[in-house]
Amino acid sequence: MSHSRIPRQSDIARLAGVSQATVSMVLNDRAAANRIPETTQQRIRAAMAELGYVPNIAAQSLRGGRSGLIGVHTFERVFPTAPDDYYREFLNGIEEQAVDSGMDLVLFASTQKPDGTRSIYGSGSNRMRLADGAVILGFEKNDDEIRRLADEGFPFVFIGHREVDGVDIPFVTADYAAAMAPVVDLLADAGHREVTYLAAPLRGVAQQERLDGFEAALARTGASRALTHRVEVLAVPEVTDEWVRAVCRAGSTAIVVETFDLARALSTAIDAAGLRVPRDLSVISLDADPRGDGAFSHIAVPRRAMGRRAVELLLAVIEGHVPPPLSAPVHCCPPSTSTVGAPSVSLPPTA
């Protein structure tokens, strides 16, 4: 337990018999450019190994260098208590790419205010500047803080489509519009005339893009295929067998369900209503169940890929390689057909 003082570059320099600046050069691979002889480099590296040298990130960062840190920020809590973490797969992807890129991740927990929301500047100081850049995700957004961040020239990217007046925001989004076309085709091909779109009450960017994409696809094919839709915004507890029966009675023969938690509730409700999919009702989910055992045909939002892509994009922004605005679309997978069938001709049993 020697508790030896943490070595700094000057310690290495002394041991290797060179100047501290030379140590820095070798460390930063500027050795070749500065024509430092291989033997000197080896001596320096040996000294670094012997003393167990590790750069002081704060000093590097202050000097203008890189910290090797990628920030992850949400304007709400990162690890929700709910068992099905919406952020989970994004984080997995971010982490994977961080591993591949040799970066570490900073989760900004200190920015959380008593009300549970998170603020970049709320604590009085922008902790984010510790990192070389940040990936920002989540439902909430705060245009003022985003604008200020951009104004400071801090590199960041969003997961999900974001637009803030006067700021060019690089973001990664899934190509919902493209993914919705096959969904609409599938339903139209099967002969459906009216579909109910079961939407989540929390209208985050991802949710809205799905609905917009769906309606756009519908409009595009509207002329040729006589498929209409109605939208219902429901919370999970509201998705009951009663509701399912009402949907059928109202004339819908298919349901497009927006999120995996609604899909779970819908599956239960359909069972409770004594209906069978796709015999009595066709269903497509616009989100894969993270548990991997979703009841319905679905398109899968490629969250993990989006997380990976966000880090790649951020790294490019940090390098200054990206002329904003730039978005990096990620394709969704098309749905399979198993829970889509022909429209039911008979009305379902009432109560």
Place this chain on the structure above:
Amino acid sequence: MSHSRIPRQSDIARLAGVSQATVSMVLNDRAAANRIPETTQQRIRAAMAELGYVPNIAAQSLRGGRSGLIGVHTFERVFPTAPDDYYREFLNGIEEQAVDSGMDLVLFASTQKPDGTRSIYGSGSNRMRLADGAVILGFEKNDDEIRRLADEGFPFVFIGHREVDGVDIPFVTADYAAAMAPVVDLLADAGHREVTYLAAPLRGVAQQERLDGFEAALARTGASRALTHRVEVLAVPEVTDEWVRAVCRAGSTAIVVETFDLARALSTAIDAAGLRVPRDLSVISLDADPRGDGAFSHIAVPRRAMGRRAVELLLAVIEGHVPPPLSAPVHCCPPSTSTVGAPSVSLPPTA
């Protein structure tokens, strides 16, 4: 997009007509100590507000030593691909306490080597020093790296019981030994004479402590209650209805299952064997299902509480308040009785 330079203390000082040092004093609430007049303070605060001043963390950190960062390290991957993340609840707890303590979290992704393992010094530099201290968790351990870390005087705590020769490691563990006593009592009280302990093949610290605790509790009450046990180490796919029948035929009337994934498999297998719990077989799980809908009575490993406690402990270590060695036990909750009944008198149906 003014890209106005980020204001620093000297900018405020100029605007307020004071020196930069005075700005620093006001900022750090040393104004009173230094008897700076209220009017001057107000002028300074007004200037800070006007320029939107935010302290530079890197500079503060460089000067003061603290980074406000808590490292989280595992010797294996942090975010496994498996849907049921073993680390998940620990991380939730760590994050919660970080929020409460105003610290940020660093996930060391850069330390991952191509084989998927993670090494503190493997990359040539100890990135961990970037943080004020670290919480280390997971199955794997690397005594050499731990020893070196301790030798450097770097503050860290473990989640899970760890012992390394020559190093006093502060850790947080659940009090498995204490939690096993009621489990054994429950089974003995119900009249069971032989119980099968279904153990996970991955013998991590937590697993071993559970088994040790169980056997210790058995030994303690062994004289008075005639309860014997046999241990079977099985992977999830090996937990079949066949196996369940074999267990019953061999004379066990109860099963203690070590982990939640084994518990899930066991539930399916028992159903497949046509048996009912607790009528034909009593079962206790030694781990709560993260999904929250486990089939059996269980004791719950307080992972979230352990995560929180680990951060608290780490902060104490960082402050130098803790005379190592120290362990912070966390109690398990006792099991309820609903899936424990009297031993079945009849043998189960064969095939």
Place this chain on the structure above:
DNA sequence: CTGAAAGCGCTTACAG
């Protein structure tokens, strides 16, 4: 090929 020096933005004794 290598070193001396400036400076990143801050805090903290230390003088006035």
Place this chain on the structure above:
DNA sequence: CTGAAAGCGCTTACAG
């Protein structure tokens, strides 16, 4: 009551 100065550990021109 306030300012000038040192120094935290680094990187990067700039001289030799």
